[in-house]
Amino acid sequence: MTLGQNTKFYETPNHPYQDDRIAEESGLLGRYGLKNKEELWRTQSQLRSFRREARALLGREGAGGESADEEAQEFLDRLRRIGILGNEAGADDVLSLEVTDLLERRLQTIVYRQGLGNTPKQARQFITHGHVEVNGHNVTIPSYTVPVSEEGSIEYDETSPLADELHPARSEGQE
Structure with missing residues (x-):
């Protein structure tokens, strides 16, 4: 495979027409303002890779060795930095994570939860149009995973029209 080819970073469901799964996915799409199911599947694949890595580390934990302990600590520190683990x-504990734990760390969700957007879809629009930093x-990627250290520094771009408190797109309760 050459470097220029497109590669999918997600896996589609094995059974595409299951009513329960489709209803659950639709609910998550609406709740988190996702553009399409591909974004959800990408997040689910990321969670699977976290779980796979945790299982491998747990398996090596019994064998011992300093490198395995260091690797496990680096992995856990990475998940703590992005706010997925306490x-x-x-x-x-990685094995008990849910897809919503990852969706809650998306920039789009955090912008909505902080009140910078009235709805998750509006938060997404503000991000893609460059109104959020x-x-x-300036970050224009709604799926950007926000580290805990950067969570308090999310605000409107100062050059954005939305920085004006009287802008009609801002709700009453926004800063």
């Missing part, structure tokens, strides 16, 4: 959580940098 400070006291271990590799076995994270830690002083």
Whole structure:
């Protein structure tokens, strides 16, 4: 495979027409303002890879060795940095994560939860149109995973018309 070819970063469901799964996916799409099911499937694939890595680390944990312990600590620290795991959580807690834990860490969801957008879809629009900055940098990717350290630095871009408190697209309760 050459580097220029497109590669999917997600897996589609094995059984495409299951009423329960379709209803659950539709609910998540509406609740988190996702553009399409591909975004959800990409997040589910990311969760599967986290679980796969945690299982591998748990399997090597019994064998011992410093490199396995260091690798496990780096993996857990990475998940703690992005806010998926708590400070006291271990590799076995990764196996109990849900897809909503990852969706809650998306920039789109955090912008909505902080009140910068009235709906998840509006939050997505503000991000893609360049009205939101994270830690002083304009981020136009709604699926950007926000580290805990940057969560407090999400605000409207100062050059954006939305920075004006009287802008009609802003709700009453926004800063």
